[in-house]
Amino acid sequence: MLKPSIAIGAAGLLLVLAACSGAGAPDAGKGAGEAPAQPEKKEPITLYFYNVGSNFNAEGYFEEKFGKAIKEKFPHITPVLIPTTSGALDKLIASNQPIDVIFGSVGLAYNSVFLNNTQYDIEPLVKKYKTDLSRFEPQTLEMIRQMSGGKLYALPFDNQAAVIYYNKTLFDKFGVAYPKDGITWDELYNLSVKLTRNEGGVQYYGFTISPNHYFLRNQMSLNFVDPQTLQVSLTNDDVKSLMNNIARFYQIPGFNPDQTKMNSLVKMFFQDQVSAMWTPVSGLHVEKDLAPLNWDIVSYPTLNGFGPQPYPTFMFLNVGSKYKDDAYQVMDFLSTEAFLTEKAKAATFIPALSSPNIPKVFGQDAPLYKGRNIAAIPLKNMAKPSPQSKYYSAATTQLGTNALRGILYEGKDVNTALRDAEEAVKKAIEADKNK
Numbered sequence: 001m002l003k004p005s006i007a008i009g010a011a012g013l014l015l016v017l018a019a020c021s022g023a024g025a026p027d028a029g030k031g032a033g034e035a036p037a038q039p040e041k042k043e044p045i046t047l048y049f050y051n052v053g054s055n056f057n058a059e060g061y062f063e064e065k066f067g068k069a070i071k072e073k074f075p076h077i078t079p080v081l082i083p084t085t086s087g088a089l090d091k092l093i094a095s096n097q098p099i100d101v102i103f104g105s106v107g108l109a110y111n112s113v114f115l116n117n118t119q120y121d122i123e124p125l126v127k128k129y130k131t132d133l134s135r136f137e138p139q140t141l142e143m144i145r146q147m148s149g150g151k152l153y154a155l156p157f158d159n160q161a162a163v164i165y166y167n168k169t170l171f172d173k174f175g176v177a178y179p180k181d182g183i184t185w186d187e188l189y190n191l192s193v194k195l196t197r198n199e200g201g202v203q204y205y206g207f208t209i210s211p212n213h214y215f216l217r218n219q220m221s222l223n224f225v226d227p228q229t230l231q232v233s234l235t236n237d238d239v240k241s242l243m244n245n246i247a248r249f250y251q252i253p254g255f256n257p258d259q260t261k262m263n264s265l266v267k268m269f270f271q272d273q274v275s276a277m278w279t280p281v282s283g284l285h286v287e288k289d290l291a292p293l294n295w296d297i298v299s300y301p302t303l304n305g306f307g308p309q310p311y312p313t314f315m316f317l318n319v320g321s322k323y324k325d326d327a328y329q330v331m332d333f334l335s336t337e338a339f340l341t342e343k344a345k346a347a348t349f350i351p352a353l354s355s356p357n358i359p360k361v362f363g364q365d366a367p368l369y370k371g372r373n374i375a376a377i378p379l380k381n382m383a384k385p386s387p388q389s390k391y392y393s394a395a396t397t398q399l400g401t402n403a404l405r406g407i408l409y410e411g412k413d414v415n416t417a418l419r420d421a422e423e424a425v426k427k428a429i430e431a432d433k434n435k
Contacts, residue, residue, distance in 0.1 A: 041076075042076040043076065044076050044077075044078065045076060045077055045078070045323050045326060046077075046078045046079075046080055046098075047070075047077055047078070047079050047080070047100040047101065047323060047326065047327055047330060048080050048081075048082055048097070048098045048099050048100050048101075049062065049066070049079060049080065049081050049082065049099075049100065049101045049102075049103070050081075050082045050084075050089065050092065050099050050101070050102050050103070051081075051084065051102075051103040051104070052084070052089060052102065052103065052104040052105075052108045052109070052112040052113070053084070053103070053104075053105060053108060053313075054083075054084045055103075056081055056083070056103070057083045057084060057085060062079075062081035063081075065343070065348060066079060066081075066334065067079045067081075069333075069334075069339060070330055070333070070334075073330075073333055074326070074329070074330065074333075077326060077330065079330070082097065082099065088112075089102070089112045089113070089116050089118070090115075090116050093116055093118070093320070098320075098321075098322070099118070099318045099320065099321070100317070100318055100321040100322075100323060100326075100327040101315055101316070101317060101318065101321075101327050101330065101331060102118060102315070102316040102318055103157065103313055103314070103315055103316075104154075104313065104314055104316060105160070105282075105311065105312070105313045105314075106143055106147070106310075106311060106312055106313075106314070106388070107213070107216055107282070107311065107393050107396075108393075109147065109154075109314060109316070110147070110390050110392075110393060111393065113153075113316050114147070114390065117319070118316065118318050118319055118320065119148070119153040119154075119316055119319065120153065120316070120317045120318065120319040120321075120324070121148075121151045121152065121153060122152055122153065122154070122155070122317050122328060122331075123151065123152045125317075125324070125325065125328040126152065128325075129328065129329060129332055131155075131332050134354070135335075135336075135337060135353055135354060135355065136155070136156050136335070136352055136353060136354060137156065137159060137310065137312075137352045137353060137354050138354065139309075139310045139382060139384070139385055140156035140159060140310050140312040140314075140352040141156060142385060143310060143312060143385045143388055144156065144312075144314055146227065146385070146387065146388040147388045153314075153316055153317075154314035154315055154316040154317070155314065155315050155331050155332070155335045156312045156313075156314055156315075156335065156352035157312070157313045157314060157315050157334065157335055157349070157351075157352060158312065158313050158340075158343075158349035158350050158351055158352055159310055159311060159312050159313075159350045159351070159352045159379060160282050160283040160311040160312070160313070160350065161283055161284050161350055161377050161378075161379070162217065162279065162281050162282070162300040162307065162308040162311070162379065163279065163284070163297040163298065163299060163300060163376050163377060164179060164183075164188075164207075164277050164278070164279045164297060164298050164299070164300060164301075165269065165277065165278050165279065165285065165290075165295055165296075165297055166178065166179055166276060166277045166278075166295065166296060166297070166298065167269070167273060167275070167276050167277070167293055167294065167295060168294045168295060168296060169273070169293075169294045170195065170204065170273070170276040171195070171276060173199075174194065174195060174197070174199075174204075176191065176194050176195055176276075178296070178298075179191060179277070179298045180298060181298050181299040181373065181375070181376055182299065182302065183298060183299070183301050183302075184301055184302055184303075185245055185301045185302075185303060187301075188207060188277075188301050189207075189248060189249060191206060191207070191276075191277070192205075192206025192207040192249055192252060192276075192277070193206065193252055194206065195207075195276040195277075196252045196253070196254045196255055197254060198254060202274065203254060203274065204274050204275075204276065205254075205255055205268060205274060205275045205276065206249070206252065206275075206276050206277060207249050207275070207276065207277040207278070208249075208265040208268060208269060208275045208277070208278050209246065209249070209265070209278070209279050209281065210265070210279070210280045210281050210282060210400075211246060211399075211400035211401065211404050212396055212397050212399075212400035212401060213280065213281035213282040213311075213396075213400070214242075214246055214281055214400060215242065215395075215396035215399045215400045216281075216282075216309075216311070216392075216393065216396040216400075217281055217282075217308035217309040217310075217311055217383075218242055218308075218309065218383070218386065218396075219302075219303035219304070219306045219307065219308060219309070219383045220238055220241075220242060220303070220304075220383070221309065221383050221384040221385065221386050222238055222239060222242070222386055223386060223387045224239075224386065224391075224392055224395035224396065224399075224425075225389045225390075225391040225392055225394075225395050225425065225429075226387065226389065227387050227388065227389035230389070230391065230429050232391075232395065232422050232425045232426050232429070233422075234395060234398070234399065234403075234418050234419075234421050234422035234425065235415070235418045235419055235422050239399070239418060240414055240415075240418060242399075243399065243403065243404065243407070243414055243417070243418065244414060246404065247404060247407050247408065247414070250262075250408050251408070257408040257409055258409050259405070259409065262405060262408070262409075265278070266278070266280075270285075270289050270290075270292070270293070273292070273293065279300065281300070281308065281311075282311060283311075284347070284377070287368050290368070295372075296372050296373050297372060297373050297374075297376045297377070298373060298376050299376040299380070302381070303383075305381060306381050306382070306383040307379060307380055307381045307382055307383065308379070308382065308383060309382060309383045309384070309385050309386060310352075310379070310382050310385060312352045313352075315331045315334065315335065317331060335351075335352075335353075337351070337353055337355050337357070337358075340353060340358070341357065341358065341361060344358045344361055344362045344363075345361050345362070345363070345364050345365040345366070346363075346365050346366050347362060347363040347365075347366035347368065347369055347374070347377070350362070350377065350378060350379065358378070359378040362374065362377060362378050363377065391425060391428065391429055394425055394428055395421075395425050398421035398422075398424050398425055399418075399421055402417075402420070402421055402424065403417040403418055403420065403421040404417075406420065
């Protein structure tokens, strides 16, 4: 460059003007031999991730499933998982532990993210980074907006499976045909009757299910607690129908439910291998659980043509994050079809995306499901989400734990059990009002 004290001649001035306009230059804005502009180097930061469930706790899991991809996409970011063994969310906040992104399922978010007021409206960031919300499964977006009072506090990540696991050895032992996709509740009940028997002094059971998740994902889309009025509705005929449907499986002669059995439903299927069928309703089991079994899966029973409600896990941006833009960009990346397609191929997650490509490739790279009925996993004909409120999961817990057990082994009739559950939820709401 010329020093300020040196006058620029007319010819030089023309050259300068031409360079500024790009005219006559083979590579506008670059001098001869000048290297291409390098992307802006960002200062290194650490982002902290937390899952209110324990899903990511296994050694190396987060790094393998998330960390490597994040660091490749964002070289300036070091992602770190805070395992749930470090403490619950409220304790971490109290200890000033930095947290940037929180994973929380629809069933756990109210009692973790919302209870601690860590939610943050990401709508401005959605617009800033031009996130295409149409890529998400519409019902999962509807659920988070309901939970957020119309705002957008999170991006959907995955949608938990709901399948029936069955022990082929027990079906073969008793000469009963395997269940098939599309099975109804009545057909499932008839199978369970055939398989609930005492053989050689060992009591076998036809079917067990996670009661709380059964109500949480109820196929009638019932409004247990109205989000606007907080009116509790647990004693109507529809709720009674849901309760009778699940209770009958435990009332089959020979089951004889008690507290020990109801606390051991998972163990009865996996460790003891005395339960022929089991559904957690809330996800998939891993290889170490399934390894001892000769197993397969079928789709969750339909009711009036519908499967279960969505059960998404969301990614929340923590209001206390110091790096909201960076954290949001990572959330955006983790919810893209490009990233989640690879996870779908490995059957790691069921992406909460509307893309028709996901079901086509799901599980194709997963050795665990080779030769299994993997078509049962991607959700189909999902029921409409129940209206979401702060007390929805509290109501489903009352139904699935206290009311059901009251009917099964505490001597309550269904009307009394439901009335007691309704009163318990009302008391919880009233207690919150008086805090």
